[in-house]
Amino acid sequence: MMANTVCINANRGFTLLESLIAFMVLSFGLLGAVALQAKAKQASFDSMQRAAAVALAGDIMQRIRSNDTLNLDNQYQQVFSSTATVNGNHSCFANVCTNAEIAAMDLEQWIMAIQARENTGSLDDTTVCITTALEPGTQGRGFNVTVSVAWAGRQAFEMNAANQAINCGDNNDFRRVVSINSYVLVRD
Secondary structure (H helix, E strand, O other): OHHHHHHHHHHHHHHHHHHHHHHHHHHHHHHHHHHHHHHHHHHHHHHHHHHHHHHHHHHHHHHHHHOOOOOHHHHHOEEEEOOOOOOOOOOOOOOOOOHHHHHHHHHHHHHHHHHHHHHOOOOOOOEEEEEEEEOOOOOOOEEEEEEEEEEEOOOOOOOOHHHHHOOOOOOOOOEEEEEEEEEEEOOO
């Protein structure tokens, strides 16, 4: 009977060791799941920022296309940040406006849209660059328009050569940039 008692005591310690190892494996698995969830949340936020930048760039590009004028390069070509001040003096809803007044109103409304997006946490430290180039051989009626929206991401990011070549915003490891190109033919 004495030998039987010794075996039972040895088995009790062995079961405790198995439970401890199982608990440690489960802990590492849960830590991995939490890390995976955090990475997914970061990627989701980065995707939301990129979608907001594409929507904003597409919006101003459509405004430029609808207000096609031979002075397109003078009226829309600008570089500004999300901290730009807005006068709010331009209103073409009830009045007949010139192309220059429509362009000024478009830019004011667009700056307000960028500032609203920034307040919701969508785009941080935004810089916008609108460049126009006259297309040769179009008698001054064709323009290549590029809208670049640059903002600060939350984690470091290694940019490729094409993104580094876009001269808009601070060129650091946290910069994200979306650039849309379009051809505008003035109907005048």
